[in-house]
Amino acid sequence: MPSKSMIHGFKFLRVLDLQFVSIRSLPSEIGDLILLRYLALSLPDVKVMPSSIGNLCHLQTFILVGDEFKIPDSFWKIQTLRHFMVDSPIEPKAGCCLKDMHTLLQVQSGEWVRDGSLEKMRILRRLELYKISSSDSKGLDNALGRLNRLVWLEMEGEALPANILCSSNHPHLRYLQLRGPLERLHMDNIHYDAPFLRNLAILNLDGTRLESDDVSSKLATLPNLERLYLVDEAVVGSVLVFPKGGFPRLRYLSLGTLQDLEEWRVEEGAMPCLREVRLWWNQKEKGRGKKKIDGGSDSRYGVRKIERMAGAVVNLVLGKMSEYVFREVTPILNVGDEVEVSRITLRLLLSFLEDVDRKPNYQYSKLVEEWVSLIRGLAYDIEDVVDEYTLRVGRSRWKCSLKCIANLPTRIFARHHLAKSLQRINRNLQETSKHASELGIQGIPSTSLPSIKDTNLTLRFKEYSYDVAEDVVGFDHDIQVITNQLRDLHVTRRAVISIVGMGGLGKTTLANKVYNSQAVKHHFQCRAWIVVSQSYTARELLTNIMKQTMNIENNQIREMDEAEMKNKIKEHLKGTRYLVVMDDIWKVSDWETIKTAFPEEFTASRVLLTTRKMDVAETADPDSPPHHLKLLESEESWNLFCKNAFSNACCPPHLQHFQDKIINKCGGLPLAIVVLAGLLRSKHGAYEWSQTLERISHAPNKTDDQTHKILALSYNDLPHNLKSCFLYFAAFPEDYDIGADRLMRLWIAEGFVGSDQEGQTMEDRAEMYLIELINRCMIQVGRRNEIGSVVSVRIHDLLLDLARYEARELNFCRSIRDKGDSTDLRRLSITDDEGVHQYTSLGFAIPKLRSLLFLLKHDNVDMPSKSMIHGFKFLRVLDLQFVSIRSLPSEIGDLILLRYLNLSFSEVKELPSSIGNLCHLQTFIFLGNNLRIPSSFWKIQTLRHFRVGSAIEPKAGCCLKDMHTMWEVQSGEWVGDGSLERMRNLRRLGLYQISSSDSKGLDNALGRLNRLVWLEMMGHALPANILCSSNHPHLRYLQLWGPLERLHTDNIHHDAPFLPNLASLNLAMTRLESDDVSSKLATLPNLERLFLLDEAVVGSVLVFPKGGFSRLQYLSLWTLQDLKEWRVEEGAMPCLRELRLFDCSNMRMLPEGLRGLTQLKLFELHGMPIIKRRIEKDTGEDYYKIQHVPSINMPD
Template sequence: MADAFVSFAVQKLGDFLIQEVNLRLSLRGDVKWLRNELLFMQSFLKHAEEKQSGDQRVQQWVFEINSIANEVVAILETHSFVAREGDDDEFASHLKACACICRKETKFYKVTKEIQSLKQRIMDVSRKRETYGITDINNAGEGASNRSNDQSAIVRTLRRTASYVDEDHIFVGFQDVVQRLLAELLKVEPRRSIISIYGMGGLGKTTLARNLYTSPNIVSSFPTRAWICVSQEYKTMDLLRDIIKSIQGRTKENLDLLEKMTETDLEIYLRDLLKGLKYLVVVDDVWHREAWESLKRAFPDIKNGSRVIITTRKEDVAERADDKGFVHRLRFLSQEESWNLFLTKLLDVQVMVPEMERLARDMVDTCGGLPLAIVVLSGLLSHKRGLEEWQKVEDHIWKNIKDDSIEISYIISLSYNDLPTVLKQCFLYFGVFPEDRVIYADDIMQLWMAEGFIPRGEERMEDVAEGFLNELIRRSLIQVVSTMWEKVAKCRIHDLLRDLAIKKALELNIFDIYNPRKHSISSFCLRHVIHGRAQRYLSLDHSNMKLRSIMLYDRDFCKLGLINFRNEFQHLYVLHLEIRSGTKLPDAIGSLYHLKFLTLRGIHDLPSSIGNLKNLQTLRVFNKYGHLCQLPPETADLINLRHLVAWYSNPLKHLSKLTSLQVLNGISCDQWKDVDPIDLVNLRELRMFCIAKTYSLKNIGNLKHLHTLFLGCIRDESFPALEFLTTCQKLQRLWLKGRIEKLPLSDPFPNSITMMFLRYSKLMVDPMPILGILPRLRNLDLKGAYEGKEISCRDNSFCQLEFLRLNKLPNLERWHLATTAMPLIKGLNIRGCPQLKEIPKRMKDVERLKRIHR
């Protein structure tokens, strides 16, 4: 892990030598020596990290190297920050006095002293290395080069296997349980009843509940459904709000109303809302009886068959939830079920020779029928090649076995230890998110990039990060929640794996989570995470910490003036603020010169000083539904910005200056009327909403490298002319939501399109003849897209189509499918087409898709 920090420090030292060409010789010599010594130390780090788990002294040695590397970065960034301040007008006289470095060497005095101090520290560390027996695992002094090549090879391998294993809610061994609980949920029993599912962590309680929740019979029987996660740390008001939002939606008026309510108001409001509705609510991961007691009064019993599902690890919580309720203790898997689950998750069953199967069966038996342990073991063995490597895994397991079974924590640790270093830090970072949090894939990948976890090379960092995420999923360390465009859209980490990530991260000083009860947080960690009581956290002294990242989750916090951006947080690379809606962002945010990632939730307007953040790569602004933000004109000065995600209401006049931009998401205005985006040569993904028929979209056709395009109209509005799409010759994914008055008769879409979603297009003419000629179209989703009675797919049409979804086509009666149409079709989903009584005979054997892409 320290290898990544050392690499970053070496890069910074090299940049410093290039930029500061007038350094006096003694300082230049010290910087070169420090850089070379850190390069040399890199060759020992892998051996040290392998030894540190069993040797406290080695662990301390790794920590000292890590500390030195971080100190180097902080010193150089402080120098850069001070030098930059000289660019401000108020410092003009100071700049003039320091104009000649040769005459005014005092500018580097502090840097010189601090570098010399680090030089002494690294000599001490070098002596300790010999004492602790840490050897160079690479040969003949070629360590740094070889390690760099090894890392590049790992990155290439991960990118070659960039697709992920889509679990598709694999649920081995519990089909009988599902049927039993479905019967309990659907039985003719007017009384509102509680179904409690309990068992130890890793048994699959949440997976079982989700399987029930998404069952077609449940969806059709319960018109009103909601799902909330409680976890150990919860706020009853937030839980009540989440249930109401699930039922009523997230309109601006509704959200504003909920924000003003007290807990009692929310309870009464939800109770009144549910009266007259047949509802199913899942209350997931309840740890304390008090949590359920604080919620149950809001669920009225009006004798209409409503149900509540509770999942918990605690038997007493399950037993006491409802005197007349149904309690199910989730069992462990049988030996046969365990083996079937293992095979289901194994990436390549074909390579398993009989000797390997014998080893695997023995290892699976030691998992004691615990599904999480089995899938993690399967993910681990999927990345081990041959009998010898599988034997090593079994040897490790048998050394730690107790009572013929292995602790789940050991299996998880074994899988973690098997990760390449570049993946370990990515996995640990999942621990910063609140428990049970659904995590957007883009969010975690962009955080990795800002933290320097993604190696720079020939490939786009976004593509490398995607490969890393998919690898963690294949190893069953991360779970897929939903997909979009055949990619992971949302994911989560299991509680037990999150516990490991937090423990390891603290050991390695990656990050620490603020403990408000002890009013403490590690001063050695460069990343601080705050899951509440932000104001109390800010009362700590941060002046000497040189923090790199702040992740602040506190919807009750609004006093941003308490954050001393200029003095205490000037080294920040990552800032995530999830705070009370309507909070004002202070001008001092512009002093965070090194900032690469900025996420703001609850802030409507940004100050003009945001334009000072020249190193910013990602800017994400999220507000309550209906609240658009105001981006100042200076946003266009963010020359290194790669991802801009903000629902903004006024056009950015100089948007084309953002030539590094790759993702632009949230345009809610007529952005392209007076702006030609021809200079946005790197833009690959564009999302634009609230479109009116009067808008001008033709300039979008000048985005020659656009791969993904989302366009959504204002409700009941129609799209303006869509002819510009023809010129987007690299466009692969197209999502259109809104009325399309008519499709052009010839070449309305580029031949490059592979996936197309049409939402509420309300076409009067059958679109299939036009869509069927697209030569690369693999995935077609039509929802409310056509109001006619008949669709016709001609011979040789849809030659590459694999997946088709027809949804909410209420008038559709007939579907004509020519003999040679759709020769490669694999999956079909038809919903909301009540008049379609018969589907083509050839389609009856096609697999029914379980999930609708959103």
């Protein structure tokens, strides 16, 4: 076709497709088509393109079929180019800036790669790059590190970057072809914790000369690889091993012309999905598809002990090596190689430990125990070396940047020391690995073992996450008997009622169920729950009673002796009907010590004891026969098991034949039942159930106690990361109410949960681990908050004994009272006054201590401030809650590894400026008053959780991008200057003293904090638009105290759901218009709790409309002085369970609509005499509206 005719007169052309049209030249007039966006050409005979092509300023796609074609420089100035596809390699112009490029096919490497032109193409999806030379390597490696949207990549040349095979920067890459020799694979730059090439489906290697070990250790772990082609010396080495579990999704495999290959091994469990395999011209290959699987019953012995004692430690150290060393130590002195050797050896050992733990064991070997002890010791040695290095290098960074040259020798020496230490440890590791075969414990075929998969955990969290305390199957009769004894007004003396039974029977659960029942709550004027346990002091018990029954300050309690405390309690309780629960009393003397604090008047007061000891019950009150808690019957046992094992409490037919075996193993003991249910819930199918029950039968134990076997097996069945989390409970005292947030932040600081990953934070994973332990019934929920989140957890005494035993065996954690060598001690817990005194009198340091935990129950323990940190340079956790130190020494800044610092209820008034040196600090807690924080503190960019007891204003200009919790902070300049806005990961915010000048900045910030779950605000001008925000899909709790600014309803997008997951709303003094309650709040789809307090709403009429508040369960109206009429239309609040009215003095009658609230179980009325008169039983005009409510409470 004539070339000019193809474009003549078509000035508006946007698309010109001339593929397979033979033209002899491209006219210069092509440059006139400036609207052109798509150009496809076939120019087999033309070698030059006109320079006017550069005028096509809107061109997006260019396709050219032709050989050896020259493209003018002007072409590379077209910045709108998105797709460039040619037939033969063309080298782009150096310096080009094509930021919108998506496709670059058949381009030649060169200067444009080296000068950063390729690196600028950040949204490139498909790249085919040829003629790569060694001089291009560095620039290409840098560019590939930033092209993180690639889906398809082909490279050919004489020096290809090998690190692409282990890249974690290419989550979207699906196809990879490499043709040509690879440069050395820099294993020391690989972050093993980050999944590499996780979506790669096709890999084609040709002439790459990859080491065969890299196929086994790197390529085999690619999680989604489906096709693999290894051609023409793609791999070098005489032996190629496809390891156990490797290539889990591979379907198509081709091996061609691998001249070095003599033996190819495919281990059992490799390539389970393979459908086609093609082999050709492998001249030396022997034993095609040969399986080499060692094993035998000889290696079963010592199984449980091996994994239990070493696996968790090895796993923890591997995580630390990722966290520190690969970020810090690879550039100098080949330290990375030494780290890699340590790491690989430890991974092999850990894999063995995981594998061997899956088999039943029938005997125990001291040799194996000794071998495991060696592994554990070497793992700890590596942890020490890594921390020592981090400490030395970290301290050198404190110096001024002008002194960086002077500090260089320090850092080089530190790296040299690290390298030498790791070389020594590696020799020991290699020797230890050899010992395994000498002991005959290698190569055990595996069966499945549950592991923590985050997606599964998320599903399990949604499906289960219940409270064990609610599972009171078989206790109905016991509850009724105990309740009647407590409420029996015929017995006017102070009676002591005892619940007696063995450990694990459910005594505490039963007492708790009775204590929190509405009938008991309303019967007694004063109540207290006291945990006694085996390690207690009388002062602790008396302090606890005073705090629960009296409004008294801590400093007042400190000034009293025990006799004064008893008299004070006795005086306060005189004339009242009180109930005190004494949980877990062990000795008669425990009761004798405390009983004189309870007045013996004729007020029908009660003391409820739980105990395992019959003599305690009989001595406490000879006139009240003890209530003996019995083992569950078979049917009750099975019902309790099903309730805990299955989400719908129904056993599927294919598992029902296990009923008798399960009932017999548990023997009617509730604790054994729920723990076994938690264990079997993680198993799938009859085979795994059968194997687990068989393991219980053969589990070693000092006695034949089935309960202890079940508990031990439940621990052994935990994945390694959860083992460490469970062992941490060993640090806590008996019957301790453990704050869930505190516990999870401690886990994070210890390194148990790894690091942040894409789409999931450490906090998310820690919560999943907590829920998993709850679902496995290893721990129990203590309390939940308004939105259903776990606030505290508890652990049963028998499980705590197990955790303490395992922790001592591992040298994982010890109490200050435990005897033994402290040289290698990692964690130390102090739980009472005696422990504090013992600690302060220590005449030596504990050099390897990582965590120092003061887990006290009261706040009158004095300690010199310097002694708390003396000689503990490796501390990661320092928890000083309830320790009365008066100042924090400046030496605190030396603890640069510190991640967690809790100073709650101390007497510290000011932090030293050296606090700013804590460059790894994640959590800071100070529940107290009037703390001064230096500006250096706000430069710690690793901060994630900041919680104080009184409002503190952060420094303006702070940049805390990882912050998750900001609690009790004061508004101010930092809100308006964007500091708050930058905290995009914030989950929980408590902001106070908000003024009108903060309003605009706060409104802007809240619009961007779209991950908030919990928000409290107090001040004089609160942003009202938060009530109608569609930017907060995760917000579950909202509290606003103070007047709202005007609600800008014109800015609300009614099509977008606002606050779709809000569960609890607390408004006080907000002066919201009553119409906004009807039109806005009533439509919140998941609101369960609503509290309107102290002029939260203004207006004389409040209407709850038909269909409004569809999921509301709890409603409280407090001191709404303007309210005269409250209307509840038919169909409003269909799920309401509890209604409380306080001092709404102008309300004249109850709404008619209360009659239709069939789910209402509790109605409380306080301080409203007119309403009270109208609902008098049988005589009140409004009584018919609430007569269907089971519990009506109107205290005087």
